[in-house]
Amino acid sequence: MSSIPQIIEEVCKEMHFRMVETVFGSAGVDAAFAVMKTVKSLYRHVEPERIGGRVIVFRTVEPPGTAPAPPPVEAAANFGGFANLTITDLIVEVASDGRPYSRTLVDRTVENLARTAVVYHWQAGQEEFLAGAQRKAVPRYDLAARSQFAIPTFSNLREALQHYAAENVRESTCYILKQVWQDDNRLFFKAGPEDTMRQSLIQFLQGRIGVDHDVWPEQNVNETRPVDIRVKPRFSNNRLMLIEIKWLGSSVAPDGHVTARHKNPRAQEGADQLAQYLDDQRQFAPTSVIQGYYVIIDGRRENLHVGATTICHADGLYYEDKELTFDPPHHQIRRDFDPPYRMFARPICAD
Amino acid sequence: MRLNPEATFDCLFLADRLQQESGTFSAPEIHLFGYLACLLWLYRRRPVTDWGYSFVGTELGAPFSLDIDQTVKALVERGHCARVQERLRMSEFAEQSLRELNSLVLNQERAECLHAACASTAAFSPGMVGTALGQEPELRRARAVPMSRPLLEVSARQQLYVQFDALHHSLGQERGDLRVPAVVWLAALYRSSEPVQRR
Numbered sequence: 001m002s003s004i005p006q007i008i009e010e011v012c013k014e015m016h017f018r019m020v021e022t023v024f025g026s027a028g029v030d031a032a033f034a035v036m037k038t039v040k041s042l043y044r045h046v047e048p049e050r051i052g053g054r055v056i057v058f059r060t061v062e063p064p065g066t067a068p069a070p071p072p073v074e075a076a077a078n079f080g081g082f083a084n085l086t087i088t089d090l091i092v093e094v095a096s097d098g099r100p101y102s103r104t105l106v107d108r109t110v111e112n113l114a115r116t117a118v119v120y121h122w123q124a125g126q127e128e129f130l131a132g133a134q135r136k137a138v139p140r141y142d143l144a145a146r147s148q149f150a151i152p153t154f155s156n157l158r159e160a161l162q163h164y165a166a167e168n169v170r171e172s173t174c175y176i177l178k179q180v181w182q183d184d185n186r187l188f189f190k191a192g193p194e195d196t197m198r199q200s201l202i203q204f205l206q207g208r209i210g211v212d213h214d215v216w217p218e219q220n221v222n223e224t225r226p227v228d229i230r231v232k233p234r235f236s237n238n239r240l241m242l243i244e245i246k247w248l249g250s251s252v253a254p255d256g257h258v259t260a261r262h263k264n265p266r267a268q269e270g271a272d273q274l275a276q277y278l279d280d281q282r283q284f285a286p287t288s289v290i291q292g293y294y295v296i297i298d299g300r301r302e303n304l305h306v307g308a309t310t311i312c313h314a315d316g317l318y319y320e321d322k323e324l325t326f327d328p329p330h331h332q333i334r335r336d337f338d339p340p341y342r343m344f345a346r347p348i349c350a351d
Numbered sequence: 352m353r354l355n356p357e358a359t360f361d362c363l364f365l366a367d368r369l370q371q372e373s374g375t376f377s378a379p380e381i382h383l384f385g386y387l388a389c390l391l392w393l394y395r396r397r398p399v400t401d402w403g404y405s406f407v408g409t410e411l412g413a414p415f416s417l418d419i420d421q422t423v424k425a426l427v428e429r430g431h432c433a434r435v436q437e438r439l440r441m442s443e444f445a446e447q448s449l450r451e452l453n454s455l456v457l458n459q460e461r462a463e464c465l466h467a468a469c470a471s472t473a474a475f476s477p478g479m480v481g482t483a484l485g486q487e488p489e490l491r492r493a494r495a496v497p498m499s500r501p502l503l504e505v506s507a508r509q510q511l512y513v514q515f516d517a518l519h520h521s522l523g524q525e526r527g528d529l530r531v532p533a534v535v536w537l538a539a540l541y542r543s544s545e546p547v548q549r550r
Contacts, residue, residue, distance in 0.1 A: 004486075005517030007539040012521040015538065017531045029528045036473035141479065141541050151476055212478075234436075 016129035016136040020118050023132035024061040031059040031118040032129065034094045036149065039120050042100070043150035045079035045238055046087065047289045050335050053089035054123040056105070058113050060093070071097035080287045083238055086335075122147060153239040154291050157231055158338065160208045161293065165343035168204055169297060172345055176200040180297075182252050186347040187311055189251040189299055191259040197245050197297055198228050205231065227277045240288040242277055246270035249299030249345075258306055267296055267324050267340070275330045275337060294331075294340040296324070301347060316347040354425055357403030358418035360458055361385050361465060362426065363449040366441050368469035369477075375438035378423045379413065380477050382406075386414035387484060387537075388468040389503070391529055392461065394515045394536075399503050402461075406502045408493025412485050414502060467529035474534045475541070483541035487511070 002010070012018065020028035039057050048055070062068055076099040077092060091103045105113075113119050114130035121128050125146050127138040138148050144159070145152040168174035172186055177200040180193035190196075198217060205215045209231070216230045229243040248267060251260045271294055278292045301311055302318035324342055331339045365384050369376035389402050404418035423439075426432040431445035441449075452458055471480055484490055488510040489502045503511075518532045 002543075004514050004539055004543055007542050008514065008517045008535060009521045011535050011538045011542065015535060017535065018522070021527075021531075026528060029531060033470055033473050033530060040473060139538070141475070141538065148474070 011139070014136070014139050016131070016138070019134045019136050020129070020131045023134060024118065025064065027061045027064070028118055028131060031061050031094075032131075034059050034098060035118055035120050035129075038092065038094045038100050039122075039147075040149045042079050042082075042090075042092065043147055045287075045289070046082045046090070047154065047239065047291075048122065048125075048146040048150050049154065050289070051087045051090065051122075053087070054121065056089075056091045056110055056113070056119060056121055057100075058093055058117040058119040060117040068096040071095045071099070072101050074101065076100055077102045080238070083287045083289045084282050151233070153233050154241065154338075156209055156213070157205075157241050157293060160205055161295065161341050163208065164201060164204050165341060168200065169343040169345050174200050174204065176203060177345075182254075183309060184348070185310060185350075186299070186345065187250075187301055187304060187308055187316075188258075189247060189249055191251045191253050193247060193251060194228075194245065197247060201243070201245065201295065202229055205229070227274070227281075238288050240281070240285060240290045241293060242274070242281060242290065243293045243295060244270055244274040244277065245295045245297065247297040247299060249301065250304060252306075256307060263300070264324060268326055270294060270296065271326050271330050271340065275334070278334075278336050290336055292337045294338070296340055296342045298342050298344045299347075310350040311347050313349040313351050316349040320344045320346070352421065352425065354422050355404050355418040357461065358385075358416065358422045360449075360452045361388065361461065362419060362422045363441070363445060363452065364462060364465045365469065366426075366432065366439070367446065367449055368466070369472075370441055372469070372472050375435050375440050377438050378420070381423060382413065382415050382419050383477065383481055383484065384465070384468045385416060385419050386502070387471070387480065387533070388461070388464040390487065390511070391464040391467050391533055393503070393508065393511065394518065394532060395460075395464070395529070397460070399508070407499045408490050408502050409499055410493075410497045412490050412494030413481070414484070414490060415499075463529055467533045470530040471533045471537055475537060479541060480537060482544055483537040486540040486544045488514070 016032060017029060020032045024031065035057050042057070060069070072095055079100070091105055092100045093103045095101055110119050110121050110130055114132060119130040121130060127147055128135050129138065140148050142148070142152060144155040168177055172178050172181065176196060180189050180196045182188040182190045202215055202217055212234050214232045214234060218228055227242045228245045231241040231243065233239055246266060248262045250258055253259050274292045274294050278290055281290050298319060300319040302315040304311065304315070324340065330337045362381055365381050366376050369380055369384065386406050389406065392402050393399060404416055406414045406416045409415050426445065427434065427439065431442050432439045433442060453462065475483065485494065489507050492507065493500055493502065514536065518536055522532055522535065
């Protein structure tokens with residue numbers, strides 16, 4: 001294990017500060033901090049994983065003894081307005097007044113820009129600084145983040161949902177989720193288990209990410225279409241995460257009669273609803289970056305007959321690895337829709 | 352109650368910068384960045400006694416200053432800061448007070464340290480700064496022995512100076528921009544907190 005002085009030496013070589021200082025002197029360091037601050041501000045409003053192309057943020061460094069260029073006359077860029085735009089390339093100049101201005105590259109390259117500027121360049125999760133003829137990749141300290149300068153809000157929830165599936169749903173270990181089953185062997189859901197499922201997930205998320213996220217139950221996106229759970233980071237940025245929960249399998253009333261059998265079409269119905277929720281919500285919160293998460297509690301059993309009290313291993317786990325297909329596959333055709341989280345809930349098998 | 356003048360300036364300065372960053376600030380953030388600024392004061396080879404107030408390490412390994420605590424409470428009670436849910440926001444009067452204090456020559460050296468501490472948020476979130484500083488020798492010791500204890504006493508500063516010497520050596524500059532060693536040091540501390548160090 002390296003000592004801190006050794007790590008300091010390594011970090012010093014990796015980071016861009018020595019490079020910008022060598023190329024542009026102390027003005028280069030100022031420019032680097034101005035660029036970093038702007039990039040951070042940008043990613044507070046725009047989710048890097050939604051950017052299809054590249055991000056370039058630069059600050060021109062005037063030669064020593066030169067008067068700073070006057071600030072541009074046009075209005076500075078308003079990053080808040082970028083929240084839900086489809087962004088391919090984003091080029092921003094940090095002007096002498098420290099404010100960001102949208103630019104186009106025309107026929108210039110980042111290498112050209114770097115001759116007279118400290119340049120930040122992001123593309124497909126890779127980021128680097130350029131100064132003069134040199135370039136340095138940005139070390140990533142938070143590996144969950146798409147950029148060192150972005151807070152990985154969406155991935156926090158993704159990770160939490162994956163833990164929920166493994167820790168709580170698979171064996172119905174959550175004491176709230178246990179209550180959704182009509183029978184001890186977990187073959188049939190009780191009629192109308194949605195509220196209990198939602199309560200279980202809310203409780204889990206509040207425990208897992210509640211320190212810095214608000215987790216709220218069912219909110220009305222509009223009068224007819226409520227979404228199950230809404231998650232919002234408290235301080236850091238403008239992200240809003242909407243969770244829709246559906247279940248698959250069979251539910252029965254206390255007297256044993258089947259009240260619902262939900263299969264693939266039900267899964268598609270939930271996906272379509274969430275896609276619609278997301279569209280509705282954007283109208284109400286245009287400056288928020290909204291991401292949809294679709295949770296499917298999968299309690300399907302093969303050859304399950306009315307009145308059954310036991311099930312064999314082959315039938316009980318038949319659907320465990322059977323992925324659902326969607327048409328249209330919203331998660332593949334839109335950037336604000338995470339791949340569905342199918343969480344298989346195992347029965348207790350007789351063999 | 353008479354407030355510590357250095358702590359008052361620091362609280363106003365840090366609150367202003369943190370507020371510029373995220374709209375509001377919290378009392379724990381003031382303690383955290385105040386402590387980082389104090390460490391950068393030591394990096395500049397200035398005596399810790401000249402900082403004007405002291406810190407203790409809490410049982411959780413976080414820095415805490417009684418003077419900062421009293422100042423923040425007083426700022427809220429006097430209406431210089433308002434509560435916004437669980438966070439705080441400065442009033443215009445507080446901003447005006449800061450402008451006046453900022454213009455005083457006697458505050459320039461500590462303003463450099465406070466400025467550099469806050470500039471680290473260009474590279475890291477406050478949460479990451481907290482994680483990184485938790486690896487600083489003094490706070491690491493505080494966490495290992497779960498009881499509040501004074502920080503930066505004579506015997507404890509030696510390890511810190513070894514790290515600062517390494518920073519001076521690696522950056523090849525003694526009097527350069529203080530923001531650079533602040534970020535490099537935090538990055539190194541953060542990396543040392545990772546379970547498996549990358550190559």
